Amino acid sequence: QVQxxxxxxxxxxxxxxxxxxxxxxxxxxxxxxxxWFRQAPGKERxxxxxxxxxxGSTYYIDSVKGRFTIxxxxxENTLYLQMNGLKPxxxxxxxxxxxxxxxxxxxxxxYTYWGQGTQxxxxx
Numbered sequence: 317q318v319q320x321x322x323x324x325x326x327x328x329x330x331x332x333x334x335x336x337x338x339x340x341x342x343x344x345x346x347x348x349x350x351x352w353f354r355q356a357p358g359k360e361r362x363x364x365x366x367x368x369x370x371x372g373s374t375y376y377i378d379s380v381k382g383r384f385t386i387x388x389x390x391x392e393n394t395l396y397l398q399m400n401g402l403k404p405x406x407x408x409x410x411x412x413x414x415x416x417x418x419x420x421x422x423x424x425x426x427y428t429y430w431g432q433g434t435q436x437x438x439x440x
Contacts, residue, residue: 327438328436334436336410351415353410353412361411
């Protein structure tokens with residue numbers, strides 16, 4: 317079993333940047349496919365980006381391509397999300413998640429382990 321703790325959220329102006337971190341304990345992150353999801357008020361939890369556990373292949377939703385970068389440091393047991401060019405529509409609680417499938421899965425129900433979330437707010 318793995319425990320996940322996110323940090324790095326905050327309030328920024330449109331166009332600004334934030335770097336989210338997700339530190340794991342209990343088991344090595346190298347065993348897991350990892351992802352970032354987000355949930356805005358009144359909306360369902362949405363897949364944002366994922367990274368596989370073997371080749372480091374990544375996948376992004378269209379709305380964040382070219383602005384967000386997901387990465388992992390297995391030695392530090394940490395997942396990152398670098399967010400540049402933030403927009404007000406990026407405002408949400410961001411969650412990291414882990415699952416042991418081989419592929420990058422894109423629905424929340426397919427992920428086993430979750431962090432508690434970190435708030436990202438972008439003002440216009």
